[in-house]
Amino acid sequence: MRAHKLALMRVCEEALMRAHGEALMRAHGEALMRAHGEALMRPHEEALMRAHEEALMRAHEEALMRAREEALMRAHGEALMRAHGEALMRAHGEALMRAHEEALMRAHEEALMRAHEEALMRAHGEALMRAHEKRSCVLTKKHSCVLTKKHSCVLTKKCSCVLTKKHSCGLTKKCSCMLTKKRSCVLTMETREPPHMLKE
Structure with missing residues (x-):
């Protein structure tokens, strides 16, 4: 009986040790697998995060460059339009001034011609009258x-x-x-x- 009990005890201890070893091995394996997975995932996640950040920065820089170019183009267009408007206004003013000056000169010349003709006619009439008074x-x-x-x-x-x-x-x-x-x-x-x- 004692031998039988000892055998049972030995079998039970072996079973416990085996179960304990398997549990330890399973826990150790899971921990190793988890650590290995995390180690593998970490560089992958870091690469993904880095790529994501770079893509965001690139998009932000492109948006800034585009906005800056649009602002420059708008300012350039406004400056061109302003210069064109000023040139048109200046040309229009010069044309008006030229036309006004020409009209004034023409009127002045006509007035001078009229006055000169009237003076000549008057002098001519007076000379004729003086020459033929008798x-x-x-x-x-x-x-x-x-x-x-x-x-x-x-x-x-x-x-x-x-x-x-x-x-x-x-x-x-x-x-x-x-x-x-x-x-x-x-x-x-x-x-x-x-x-x-x-x-x-």
Whole structure:
């Protein structure tokens, strides 16, 4: 009986030791596997995190660069538009000033020409009247003024001045006549004698 008990005790101890060893081995194996898995996963996770951070940084930098380029392009476009608008306004102002100056110059020249023509006509009339103070002046129905025998001046309704070949219209040495477009000066060969001379 004692031997039987000893055998049972030995078998039981062996079974306990075997179970204990298996449990220890299983726990040790699981711990090793877990540590090994964690060691393997850690570099992988670190690589993933690093790649993720790099991708985020790259995207952020690209967004910043894009925003900066858009801001530069917008500022450049606004500067170009402003310069173009200023150039257009300057050109428009210069064109207006030029047109205004030309209109003023034209009006000034026309006023000078009118004043000069009026002065010439007045001086011409005064010179004719002075030259023929002693001669008779007859105003006909056609508003003609008949002066000397050799120099006849006829003033028609159209204000035309008809003179002889030997008579100059204008008070210069070159016998030039400055008249407007509405007044014509014709140098003819006709001579008109005053009515009182014809009667004689």
